[in-house]
Amino acid sequence: MSGTQHRLVTVNTVPERAKRLIGRVVEDVKDRYTIVHVANVERIEDVKETVKREQPDVLFTASMWTPEQAKEIVDIAKGIIPGLKTFSTPQGLQVNQGPDAVVEYIKENLPSLLDSKN
Template sequence: MSPKGPYTLVTVNKVPERAKLLIGRVVDDVKDRYTITHAANVDSIDGVKATVEQVRPNLLFTASMWTPEEAQEIVAIAKSVIPDLKTFSLPQGLQVQRGSDGVVEYIKENLPALLD
């Protein structure tokens, strides 16, 4: 069975290097099931609309540094551009509580519900 996709992903993370590293691990780990391209990272809420308009992703992830309210705002802005955009918000504090490995595992555990 060939992988599902391709999916174009935009992340919203104040630490772009970490987003690139963690998503790179996820993409590599799930490449037999999904083809995901990490097209861009936005490091502020203000940049979400322009990036989504430019990249036209079909996936958007918000990092665990955002409060639930901020994550909702980010998702609302992105969906105002692409209404059927698939979005995934990491729980606030996950990176602090479980570290990078915990974040990677959490995303991998939740991808099937989002993409299948």
């Protein structure tokens, strides 16, 4: 088990959904990773302030953002923390395939993200 604790900020316009989905992921991977969901940001304009305040090492963008919006969010966050690990859920995944697909997608991609040394 990794002794590292990961501080996660999510960018999701529906905070309850973010909390619920990330809660499932955190529970499912707790034998390998310790992830603390420190904040959710609902608006792109609030990303900079939240990242400065929370100092996460991981940031996820949700599937309601277009690829362009997700890139903007990631660029803002990495402007504050250059080594920040980021992950963008593909646009429409939640709407088209439901919350289970989102949880599985994140879990499939989490090891390569968290174990990378970027």
